[in-house]
Amino acid sequence: MSTLTHEAVTTAELAPATYEPLLDTVEMAVLAPGTEPTWTLSELPDGLRMLHIDAGGAPVEIRLSLPLGDATGYWHPKAGWTRTLVADWAGRSTVSLVDGFATGCLYDHSGATMLTFAATDPVPEVRLRFGVSEENDTYVVHFELPAAPDPHRILFVPRRPSVASALGALRDWFAAETRAMPVPESARLPVYSTWYAFNQQVDAASVERQAELATDVGCGVLILDDGWQHLGSGRGYAGCGDWKPDPAKFPDFTGHVDRVRRAGLRYMAWIAPLLLGPEADCYDRWASCAPVAATVPGAHVLDPRRPEVRAHVIDTCVSLVRDHGFDGLKIDFLDEAMVYAGDGGDDIGQTLTLLLAELRSALEAERSELLLELRQPYVGPGMVPFGNMLRSFDCPGDAAANRVRTIDTSLLAVGGAVHSDPLLWSAAAPVEAAARQLIGALHSVPQISVRLDRLPHDHVEALRFWLAQWRRLRPQLLDGTVRPGRPDNLYTVVRAEAGGVSVLAVHGERAVRVRPAEFRETVLVNASDVDRLVLDVEGAAAYTEIAVHACDGRMIERSRTTLRPGLQSLSVPRMGLALVRSIG
Template sequence: MNRNVTLHTHEAVTTAELAPAPYRPLLDTVEIAVLAGEREPRWHVSDLPDGLRVLHVDGDGEPVEIRLSLPLGDAAGYWHPKAGWQRTVVADWEGRATVSLVDGTAAGCLYDYQGATLLTFGAADPVPEVSLLWGVSEENDTYVVHLHLPASAGPQRLLFVPRRPSVATALGDLRRWYEAAMPSMPVPEAARLPLYCTWYAFNQRIEAPTVEKQAVLAADIGFGAMILDDGWQRYGSGRGYAGVGDWIPDEAKFPDFTGHVARVRETGLSYLAWVAPLLLGPRADCYRRWAPYAPRASRVPGAYVLDPRRPEVRAHLVDTCVRLVRDHGLDGLKVDFLNEAMVYAGDGRGDVGEALTLLLAELRAALEAVRPGLLLELRQPYVGPGMVAYGNMLRSFDCPADSVANRVRTLDTRMLAVGGAVHSDPLLWDTDAPVESAARQLIGTLHSVPQVSVRLDTLPEDHVAALRFWLATWRLLRPQLLDGTVEPGRPDDLYTLVSSERDGVNVTTVHTARPVPLRPASVSRTVLVNGTSEDRLVVEVVDSGATVEIEVRGPDGRMIEHHRTELTTGLHQLPVPRMGLGSIRNTA
């Protein structure tokens, strides 16, 4: 672990070892100290609508350190875009991250055991590389967050949200500021439809007839788009990336790639191809030409990374991607491994994030010129507010067959997603397992656009029925699931009770046995999704209650029960089976 504090000459294990700095009140119980070198720079705080505040720091061309400190209170956890599974309150010698345009965002939220926030902040400029440390100061019994921002020609700005009742509410305020400040890429209808991906189903063992067969089945089942993943390109066989860089179709697998793309699109599906434009492998035909521009090895096996700070590299990558879309009639690209550019971070030769903004802006403009309604998929960790202009499909990081990780990662992304549609990692399950296994994967990602990657032609009939049912249900509830007000609860609880609401319809997915709050008198319809291991749901009517119609369906969509009853204030048990659905309509 790197415990160096960049603005000080000695190595500090804890924040209490740093040279003291003058703290002042900032917001609620938060205090702040600002440093540039060994001095306190000019800074001030101004008010924004809805109670938000913005810190302005003039560092006079020097790096800036911002220290935040607040009482521990009843702190339960700390959320940030790169949290992963570390969501609890850690010591200040443990919390460390470096973020940039393509690797997280300089933002965070400390919250208590009731889920209410104690501190919420976000950098107004998400492009530069920022180092952060955070955690409990054991010596001072406080919680601290320190941000180290690089030198800037203009003022540094940091946004703060006052205390809110939940993390989602506070980050929603931050997200709305980003939405107003950063125009996003248009989101076509195809970006908001269920998507079939070839990766987990076939890995690199793909060829035109097989893919086209899946496309026909996918269109019939309810998908609206398809991604041809890794393996379509020349030298695209075997794990590793030693052959990438040419981005030319493998003629043995796709003898007529342009015709293949046309046949897939004739099914009604939009069609994207996978590409990792920054990677360059020594087996590629173009390797000798471009190797001088890729001096550092990638963290993925077999490849080197083209340096996006070189203008000739940016021009080459734009030309390559445009050729692929234009010549073959694709609807867009799945752009992978952009975060590998960070192998060049901190080498003193220019900011990587700034170079990537140039590359991605040029890429989008050039692609939109040849493909109106362009689809561009980005992936965690480069789905933050700074990427809103460069992609419209924001996908969860790889988590094959892990419904919990997919749920957590999609909801984490949604917290600060600006503009683009949040997508799940492609769903994978054991096709020999009971139908509940298939439904579990679909239920885990209901609050995002579902991607699926299983062989559709070998699915058992009940799995096909489940897939049809849940995709149709998702389409019906899309206004609530994608565009509604979402409340997933505390991040350290892993979002086990998620509620989305819009237009008087509430959708609640339940992933652990617990009483589920129900308001039948306050909404016209409630959809309860049972993602637990129990064949029932316990609900607590928290309003005056109502006469309702209850419809219960199993994991494959079969009707199990349909009746009318009175739901009065208090606890009730509903016979919704595991991986099933209950629909409750107010009959008034």
């Protein structure tokens, strides 16, 4: 069955189906080949609904439809920058364990949700079709679930006031059902990455110099990215496969790792264990196990469904950690395994689940408090048993993309620590440019990737200041209640609250609602392009002490004032912040 690949341009042209009321204003039809599927909808203790579909083990297509109403946007893990409504002839997505997740959230102009759903099994490949049905003035979501021995299960969240609250309910359910990988303290510390700072031109002395400086400004982990390995040059991947240190760059690799660790940093290294390039010494041995080219240039992909490939990947990774004393690995390009999807062989997601479970177990036997970094698009609920650092996809120099992508990940992060893409900025730019990159990563664990010894003094001070503030506010930023607003607004006002402290990051010129009397401290981050914040004070008046800092941490002003209900302008330099503490 593959009705989603029907030649019909719109969903209105598909074969008719019988719809029944499901939840709120949502109607549903279920189709299965050769059987009459039955379904039930039950209420869970936390208010969620669980849909059970019994199709006798057959694959099913689920069609959801609801009146268009005041619908404004549709969020899903692979939305990218397409967060407003699309027509149903344009909305397509294929997801799997290592490429997104079968979930979505339709919301209206107030931000309230109209439809929120998720497949409970994040492993199999699922095809989705979604968008506005122009013929019917409805919003539709169709998705196919593959054959399964047990009834299919879909979670639904009744109408909630915001996307974050609806997805938070899904996140809580998956967290209770998932045995996430433990998250050591080091996974929640700022990271120094070599990637944008050096690309592949790394060597022991240069990395050790950056490690000393990174420790000084507040980092706790170093990631040695691509370029450390033999044949690790050129921006393609034709040399991947051997995973041996380049002796010209690292003549004593194990000693180098030990020196960085003694400087105070945990040490991780990049690896793409499924890539095999024709220049690698081992290519002839493994070429028969990598018949399909990767989507990245220069390499083929080892087929993880082969037992010998899985054993090879595990042995390679374990040997690196054991031989050189790594604290963990940055595992890249797992999504490349999907080049084998649909070829009639075993399910790729099921195979990768087996591989990654064995890999984690073998690595944990070598290293306590193991660190494993995964990155978008493989950061969904099905991957958290296999990694504890969930990184944003590459967005060099793009603070807005880092903000959006890290918050997108955190909305459904049921384990692990969400990390930014490494921060890149020009040493010749104004110091505000450096601060803007740091603010863009504020609601995640920041990764830094600039040559620290080439930064001007004010950039270093900005970096030190913002990492110190981030560490102080980590309970709010990583563990608090985060309200980022509508996804189509790109999270321009992000609130994070916990322990009597409210942190507001403001990324545009607008009036910002605050309730200073309800918090012992309100932290206002001005990421706009003007030197002020307009506050819309709500609730009771508050007598406050306000400390205003420039983007490099310099104290600009300290004053005491009563913030009364209504609009008030507060002078805060762009990329600076104000600490508002209630007194009396």
